[in-house]
Amino acid sequence: MPTAPHAAAPRGRTPSPRQRERRWGEHGLAWAFLLPSLVVFALFIGYPLGRTLYLSAHANDLFGAPSKYVGLKHYTDLLSSADFADTLLTTALFTLLTVVPGVLGALVLVLLLENRIRGVRLLRSAFALPFAFSVASASVVFAVFYNPASGVLNGLLSQVGLGPIGWLTDSRYALVSVAATTVWMNLGYNVLVLSAGIGSIPTEIVEAARLDGASGLRLARSITVPMLGPNLFFLTVVSTVHSLQSFGQIHILTKGGPDSSTKTLVYSVYEKAFAYGSSDFGRASAQAVVLLLVVLACTAVQFGVLERKVHYA
Numbered sequence: 001m002p003t004a005p006h007a008a009a010p011r012g013r014t015p016s017p018r019q020r021e022r023r024w025g026e027h028g029l030a031w032a033f034l035l036p037s038l039v040v041f042a043l044f045i046g047y048p049l050g051r052t053l054y055l056s057a058h059a060n061d062l063f064g065a066p067s068k069y070v071g072l073k074h075y076t077d078l079l080s081s082a083d084f085a086d087t088l089l090t091t092a093l094f095t096l097l098t099v100v101p102g103v104l105g106a107l108v109l110v111l112l113l114e115n116r117i118r119g120v121r122l123l124r125s126a127f128a129l130p131f132a133f134s135v136a137s138a139s140v141v142f143a144v145f146y147n148p149a150s151g152v153l154n155g156l157l158s159q160v161g162l163g164p165i166g167w168l169t170d171s172r173y174a175l176v177s178v179a180a181t182t183v184w185m186n187l188g189y190n191v192l193v194l195s196a197g198i199g200s201i202p203t204e205i206v207e208a209a210r211l212d213g214a215s216g217l218r219l220a221r222s223i224t225v226p227m228l229g230p231n232l233f234f235l236t237v238v239s240t241v242h243s244l245q246s247f248g249q250i251h252i253l254t255k256g257g258p259d260s261s262t263k264t265l266v267y268s269v270y271e272k273a274f275a276y277g278s279s280d281f282g283r284a285s286a287q288a289v290v291l292l293l294v295v296l297a298c299t300a301v302q303f304g305v306l307e308r309k310v311h312y313a
Helices: 017-056 073-079 082-113 120-132 135-145 152-159 174-199 203-211 216-227 229-244 248-253 265-273 281-305
Strands: 058-060 066-069
Touching: 017 058, 017 281, 058 281, 073 281, 082 120, 082 174, 082 216, 082 229, 082 265, 082 281, 120 174, 135 152, 135 174, 135 248, 174 229, 174 248, 203 216, 216 229, 229 281, 248 265, 265 281
Parallel strands: none
Antiparallel strands: 058 066
16 A cells, blocks of 8 residues: 555654655744744743842842842841741731632622522622722722721721721731732632633533432532532632732732731832832842742642542533
C-alpha cells in the first residue's frame, strides 16, 4: 500500500526532508501563536518578578536606587521582627474574616433564592449588584456608613439606646469593619458564580431526589451543595488570593490603622516603598516576595486538601 505523502516516518527511520520541513513549519506556527503571550508574560510578570528579587537582595540609597548587595539580610530581619509577625497575623485574620463569610454567605443566599417566590429575579439582580461597584466607590460608601458622627450604623444604634462605636477608629472594630466591606464587595461575584453552578445541575438529578422525598435542607445538603463543589472550591481559592492582595479599601478606610490593626502584608509593602516619602524598596521587595510565597502556599494547601473533596460531575 503506498504511503501517504505527509505520514510520519516509521519509528527507527530518518524523516524525509519533506517531513522535516513540515514539522519545522508546524513548530514555527505554534511559536508564532505563543509569541504575543510570551512577550506580555515577560514584560508584565517575568521582568517585575526578577526586578523584585534583585531589589530584595540589595540595600538602597535615599532615593531608592540599589546601592549594596546584602543577600538575605532583609529576609532575616523580617523573620526576627515582631512588627512583621503582627502584620502576618493581621493578614491571616483579615483573610479568614473575608473568605469564610463571603463564600458561605453567597451560598446561603443562592440556596434561598432557589425557592419559588415572587420577585426572585429582582432579588438575584440586587444581590449581584455589588459586583458592579469599584473598590474605591464601595469604600467611600462604607466610609459614610461608618462615620462616627453622622454614619448610618451609629444612627441605628442611637435609635435603640446604644452609644456610638468607632468602627474605623477603634482597633477592636476596625479590622472587622474593613472585612465586612470586603465581603460586601465580593458578594455579587460569588452569587453570580454559584447561581451559574446551580443552573448547570442536571434537572433529572434534582427531580429524582424530590421523588425520593428530598426537599428543603435535605435536598440542599445531599444534592445541591455537593454538585456545587467545583464552584465553591474555585471561589475559595480566588477569594483567598483576592483577600491577601486587598489594598484599596484598607487605604481609603483606615490607612492601616488605628495602631496598625488593619495593616496587612500588602499595605506594609506600600508603606515601606511609597508612603510618607519612604523609598525602602529593598525591604518592601522582600515583603512582596514573602507575600508571593504566602499566596503560593495557601493555593497549594487548598489544592492539596480541598480539591480531594470536590465532586466533578
